[in-house]
Amino acid sequence: MSKRPYGTGSLFIRTDVHGREIFYAQWRSNGRLVKRRLGFKRVGSGPGMTKGEAEKALRGMIDTVRAPVETMTLADAARRWLDHLEARGRRRSTLMDYESAVRVHLVPFFGERPMDRITADDPRQGGLLRNHVGG
Secondary structure (H helix, E strand, O other): OOOOOOOOOOEEEEEOOOOOOOEEEEEEEEEEEEEEEEEEEEEOOOOOOOHHHHHHHHHHHHOOOOOOOOOOOOHHHHHHHHHHHHHHHOOHHHHHHEEEEEEEOOOOOOOHOOHOOOOOOOHHHHHHOOOHHHH
């Protein structure tokens, strides 16, 4: 069987705890890696999938399964970041300082703009960093 073109996914086989081989598929969708179990590999003339059947199942899955596109605002990302820092054991005063900077400066400036629409030039255009960075 010829090699599949780049970007059209791949098949791999894993063995479960009972020694049975299982076909898995992986591909990228919306920039995220998607992995799915396809089914058992056929041994001899028994039940299971041949490699050709697994290829066909992979092509069908790529067409139907899409990775979710997560739209995250700066406020959402900041909340996750602050939760992460708290879990890492940052001091309460540090967390309060970070939360204040996000609440007072960043969220009012960026509003509900999705994170993927924010660029490195945005703060300079609005004068947010003018007094601190010399921009």
